[in-house]
Amino acid sequence: MTPHALTATAALAAMKAGRLSPLELAESCLARAAEREPVVQAFAHLDPDQVLAQARALPAQGSGALHGIPVAFKDIIDTADMPTRYGSPIHAENQPRRDASVVALTRAAEGIVFGKAVTAEFANRRPGPTTNPHDPTRTPGGSSSGSAAAVGAGIVPFALGTQTSASVIRPASYCGVHGFKASWGEISYAGVQLTSASNDAIGFYARSLADIDLLRTVLTRTPSVGLSPGNVGSPRIGLCRTPFAEQAESYVHALLGDAATACTNAGASVADCILPGAYAQLADAHRWVSSYEGARSLAYEAIFHRDRLSPDILQGRIRDGEACSAELYRSSARFAEACRIEMDAILGDYDAVLCPAAASEAPVGLSFTGNAIFSTFWTILHVPGVSLPGAKGPNGMPVGLQLVGRRGSDRRLLEVAAWVERAVFG
Secondary structure: OOHHHOOHHHHHHHHHOOOOOHHHHHHHHHHHHHHHHHHHOOEEEOOHHHHHHHHHHOOOOOOOOOOOOEEEEEOOEOEOOEOOOOOOHHHOOOOOOOOOHHHHHHHHOOOEEEEEEOOOHHHOOOOOOOOEOOEOOEOOOOOOHHHHHHHHOOOOOEEEEEEOOOOOHHHHHHHOOEEEEOOOOOOOOOOEOOOOOOOOEEEEEEOOHHHHHHHHHHHHOOOOOOOOHHHOOOOEEEEOOOOOHHHOOHHHHHHHHHHHHHHHHOOOEEEEOOOOHHHHHHHHHHHHHHHHHHHHHOHHHHHHOHHHOOHHHHHHHHHHHHHOOHHHHHHHHHHHHHHHHHHHHHHOOOOEEEEEOOOOOOOEEOOOOOOOHHHHHHHOOOOOEEEEEEEEOOOOOEEEEEEEOOOOOHHHHHHHHHHHHHHHHO
């Protein structure tokens, strides 16, 4: 297997054994980028000389948890030595003076900052030029489009993104990669362009759950003990089609049903997880909370550079946020918090909950990044989520399987996800 196609954990093992060096891995990833970038267009900034300089500065064998592993960062995440443009011409010349927390932690672990991945404008709706790595006529999803596509195209083993609505899990489903969205507040958001302080969370893409667990430990500064699906035993799995089930295609529901059956056959206890009907109002709560906060997070741009913002963001989140009263914002936020507390109790009955990662395969066209509801719903509840690749839709495009867990149960969720992945996909 060529170095660029290795999982991060496999590459680290190869370097520890002396079969691979950071420079060889970087060169392989850059060669893959040269091959795929003309069509995929995953990067807003990629300087091969910068990448190679970082690789050459590392010893063949190092002590860092990410020693020599290339990592791409969504272009709303500040980097001290690369521009951060936020997907907007307003900041075309912006050069941050320091790294975001997640970048600093990556460097400290001897990871290589490979480049800046394309983001939708301010991580909102207007997409960049990135195409789906499996079909360039289709969207990769958004807003972490370049991050998902960079991993899906085999360019890098890791890429970081963010999620305010569906910006990590949905692109993971569309691009056929492992995607993980941490519990709200679990990973520091310092140095990342803020949209909605009540919803924004760090997420990332990788080639395996073991890789996700590795990167999670680096970014949370917690000990790495590895995933052990054997610790799961006979998990309690909830099957939750959510209050928005009618918005998912029939083949998505068939995937959920097949996954539930496979889990049952492997020894899990599977039961329907039916949520209170009032939870359908969480879609509106998310709209008002994220828009009210978003219009204020982007106050500088909306006030001083309004003519340089796209109609997508002006007529969406900023318009809604400027129209939303403080009373509506507070009532929406109170409702969301009440649901979170109740959801803690509901999810206490399960080790994980199976649910759609997206409503369908990636839609044709690049102007629409897809239906966001199946992640938006869980994002405002602050729970961790993971998308497992392996299934295909009627057009042969990837369709992810999402699992969610209780707030703060991120590592346990990944361990259960590893069990489910083995049961469903072998």
